[in-house]
Amino acid sequence: MSASDMSANGTAPAPHGLRADGITVEIDGRTIVDDVTLAAQPGQVLGLIGPNGAGKTTLVRVLAAVATPARGEVRVGGRALRRLPARERARQVAYVPQDTALDFDFTARDVVLMGRHPHVGRFEPLRVADHDITDAMLAEAGASHLAGQLVTTLSGGERQLVHLAKALAHQPEVLLLDEPVAALDLRHQLHVLQLLRRQADRGLAVIAVLHDLEQAARFCDRLALMQHGRLVVSGHPREVLTHTSLAEVYGVNAVVVDDVTTGALRITALDVLPDFAPVKR
């Protein structure tokens, strides 16, 4: 802990991973994200959790540099993300949005191949390596069987796998995902979460918005709990998911115990709290 604290103070800046400082997003005068500071280290999965409307999606969009914050700066590998050229930015950060709908008849493989776009110059042809990486990432995402199918004919969950493979084809340093398992069946949920774990173990910094708290506790190294656009608490899942925080943020009376099967946490919400105010005070 002390070593990383020192690096955060600037004595020895962390060369890799993502760091966001004082991110504030305002839309039509409303503050959607309020002064959020967080960091994701290479080799770690950071879970973004919080109730609906907490600002998780907006924050991830800022981290992916597809939305511009009113204040604050996102750095990847120590460099300000928004000042990087678009191509270089996409080599650093890949982003899988929640909505992956597409009206045009590309095959799944075509879409994954587009993940190579930031690596191929405008006047260069696609290389054999680009095709090989495309096939490898389709396999990694468990979507090889979809390769030749039109994305317009895929289910929402299948499309999500394809977009995950596309994001991996960026070969990024940081992988951002907005509810990557929301549309998936049980088997594919597990597959994707294990995949994220594996990618982190290979040295990526992974940040994922997750809704299922038990999954978040099991697969994430650290959790960041958001409410009303603010970061309430972040740290090890056991520090973040407590009876008190669940009551304050989600407004539920929950029991948190060790899950003997997974070694992670089991969270059982017993009741909603009657005097909980879900709006910002």
Next chain:
Amino acid sequence: MRSRGMAPAETAPAETAHQVRTAEMHHGASATATTGTEDGVRPRTRTRAVAALGALAALLLGALVLAVSIGPIQIPFTETVQVVLGNRSSEHASIIDSIRLPRVLVGLFVGAALGVAGAVMQALFRNPLAEPGVLGVSSGAAVAAVAVIVSGATAAGAWVLPLGAFTGALGALVLVYAVASARRDRSIATLLLIGIALNALFGAVVSAMVTNAPNDDTLRGVVFWLNGDLVARTWSHVQMVVIPVAITLAAVLVFTRDLNVMLLGEVQAQASGVDVVRLRRVLLVLAAVLTGAAVAVAGIIGFVGLVVPHLIRMVLGPDHRLLLPSAALLGGTFLVLADLVARMLFSPVTLQTGTVTALIGAPVFLLLVLRRRRAPRT
């Protein structure tokens, strides 16, 4: 640290199909995790693209020979080919050289320009129903052209009308961006709304000028221009259209992969390494040059830019690496044949080229809408 990929990223470019195929065989043998189904996809895709472009090119050549040969005086196809290739001994050489060939060539370049401009606009707006004039470029050209005709400035030289129309087309795009900048909002939806407003405004200005046209001759000239026609096109028109269209087509082809990524949507395109705002600005200018050059020498010809890319997308898919060259070839073919129909169908009564493209294009478009596929292509 983790490895940066399955294969070294600095592998030499695959220049030949042979290299690609060799690599694929190697890959197919080494990758046990992937199913065998995608083996051979790349050569097949490449073969399909070459076959499609070859067929479209052959179709275009056929249409060119047909259009030059057929007229009030019929010329045998072989004679046409010989004359075009430089044989001056034919009695029909002067008809071909001074009347038919320039007209057909103008049709070819105008059709190609409109087909590609339409495809680009459809990609930028992510809407298969967009067309080259959606931002007011064509109607901007119309305002300038009608002003030139009504004011009698055409007397100053043959280049006044085309130059005026071209300037009007680019002026319309500048106006769209000026309004968007005033709002500090250059999203595609805002540009579209501004385009709708400008189209309405330009239409009203044209109507005002038409109703106050000084005499019937002027009025006839205006109506002719507004419906688009290739009648009496000369080599000077060919010269005017060839250079801007050829250069711009080549420039657009540089952005085919960017256009593919744009179809994923603005957010995904941005996240995939496309500088969306800059790409859109560059491509809107290129599409406006294409449209402006086409409109300048032929007037407003509708439906080519709408139907041609749509048709190709349905048959060959949305990949712009194939779509854009195909749209150029089929756009040229479509306009050359439409012009032939306009000249000959009710001969000696001739229709305007723009009328025929609409007469053919509108039903074809309806058919496409009705047959819009929702099932897999295979």
